[in-house]
Amino acid sequence: MIDSSSALCKPIKPNPELELHVEPRLTVSIIPFQVRNGVFCVGTIVVGASEHVLPSRSPDTREPLDAAAEQLMVESTGHPPAYLEQLYTLSIEQREPWRIIVSYIALVSPDSHRPNEELVWREPADLQLRRDTDRMLLDYALVRLRAKLGYTNIAFHLLPRTFTLTDLQVVYERVLDQELDKRNFRRRLSASGIVTRTGVLRRDGKHRPAELYRFTSDSDQSTFLTPPWARMETPS
Amino acid sequence: MIDSSSALCKPIKPNPELELHVEPRLTVSIIPFQVRNGVFCVGTIVVGASEHVLPSRSPDTREPLDAAAEQLMVESTGHPPAYLEQLYTLSIEQREPWRIIVSYIALVSPDSHRPNEELVWREPADLQLRRDTDRMLLDYALVRLRAKLGYTNIAFHLLPRTFTLTDLQVVYERVLDQELDKRNFRRRLSASGIVTRTGVLRRDGKHRPAELYRFTSDSDQSTFLTPPWARMETPS
CATH class of the missing domain: 1.10.10.10 (Winged helix-like DNA-binding domain superfamily/Winged helix DNA-binding domain)
Structure with missing residues (x-):
């Protein structure tokens, strides 16, 4: 058997690339939209008493981003979204660690409800979001979605x-x-x-x-x- | 003085997050377009005898992505682009290390030439790109740009x-x-x-x-x- 404590004592070669660039943490976030009983809603996860966050996760190592986004929707709603589109990638320099968020708009069909789904659905304006970043992403998702109504069948x-x-x-x-x-x-x-x-x-x-x-x-x-x-x- | 070899022998606390997620390397790539003497061109960097790559770099730690993209254009052409738009973020799982590329379309004004600029300008179809990823990004940038001609003043x-x-x-x-x-x-x-x-x-x-x-x-x-x-x- 290898003694793990002595294995840790092997000389560690400095990695010059790691020293030059501290890599950011990668996160995928989703902005899910659904029309529920005629009301246009965004799906979030409730934290604490009444605050909301967008569904997000770190992709597994080497997991494609779009697959991570789809998987996140499956976990949150029980089925893949009807439509998934990458929205924007942004860098959150103020947080520790430095963070890169790849965000997606997800549209959910109106007839797909699952009683035990993780998400709660609220009208976008009513929502108290815990993170400023989530509010920026939601507002921009609305801008993009509204613009696309004009020239697509989205x-x-x-x-x-x-x-x-x-x-x-x-x-x-x-x-x-x-x-x-x-x-x-x-x-x-x-x-x-x-x-x-x-x-x-x-x-x-x-x-x-x-x-x-x-x-x-x-x-x-x-x-x-x-x-x-x-x-x-x-x-x- | 601390003996560095013994410092390395301190018990290392396992970081559960690092074990779960090996973070990808982050790269920003640009697809620069310019009309030069009436010819629609893409700007690349020549490598080897006749192969081309898109301009790219790793952002500095905590550098905003859009700033990194603009800086890359300043370094490549001598001035900021007339228009910069995030195109897509993709994950290259096959390469070592795992890589996340955040790509941007950059439009360069036709009257801005700098004799010593780093880029060479060629018609998109004529170009022999070294990396398959660069070809994917260029082709998609053309799809996006052509689509936007229809409904914007881009x-x-x-x-x-x-x-x-x-x-x-x-x-x-x-x-x-x-x-x-x-x-x-x-x-x-x-x-x-x-x-x-x-x-x-x-x-x-x-x-x-x-x-x-x-x-x-x-x-x-x-x-x-x-x-x-x-x-x-x-x-x-």
Whole structure:
């Protein structure tokens, strides 16, 4: 048997690279969004009495970042996200140790609830976040998501497979946090060609039956922010 | 004096975090673009006989990533880029040590040449890149840049302060690597409102004098991919 105490006494060669650069700690953080009962929510973990933090973890050694982000969502919600996009990587120099946070937006389908999931879901504005960094990431995630509504079909990841045009407008209004003119909204939508009629009607209470729509395609510009070599399979 | 050999023999407390997570080496890489004499080019560093690598460096300890990227451009070209945008962060698990690359697109103004700059400028397709990772990053930077031409004024960072509509169309065509219909291009441009006439004419050789245009504004959607708290001053 090797005596471990004497093994520790072997001369240690200085590593010049380690001396030049103290490497930062690497963390992956997620900003999960979901429309729940018509309310646009962000998912967080509760700490202490009423403070919240974004789900985060250090990747395992040599674990790909996108895989770490997806795994984090599986652990937090019970299933992979409908859509995952790298948001931004930032350096937190003030914390000890120095920290690099790679952040992701995760969109969760509206019909995927798990009773025992780790996350609590709140409206973004209502949230008391413990860390300033988490607030910066959440605010920027909202900026990115709102901007993408204008030129991609990203909102559909927040909707069920089929939906009425009213459902769709509600999601847009909730994410943008502003009311939209129904006539304008429908005209633009029709011009964009991103939705297709299913021919199926749905009756909601006493209202006139509304037609259900679906994605025309799921391969669109919305994915260009994720490089082809990093793109993961979307659960079907 | 402390005997360093015996100091090394002090019992070493195991650090559970270090055992769980071997931290990756952090690198910042840049994909610099510039239009040079009407040709859309990427800037690289020559290694060996004819191979190229993207400019890259390890940030100093606690150096912000965006500052490291800007500094890298200053060192490579002699001045900060006209536009800098974080592209993607990826993990290279196959290399030793494990490596995290935070990549940036940098756009360089067409009138900024420095005779002794470190970079060589080539058309993207002609380039023989030593590392597969650099090719992935370059290809994805082109995808992102081309997509952004459609909904932002990002191309203007590749143009001088004033320019003719033909200058502008040439930049679009070079970046997109396809010819555009002049009439359609001008109609869309006019509708977008992103350029403003200066009233000044420029005569090129024997052609009819062409009016010079400028940006209507530099505060537009093109910057939304950089969070407000990370945005740097653009050199005026």
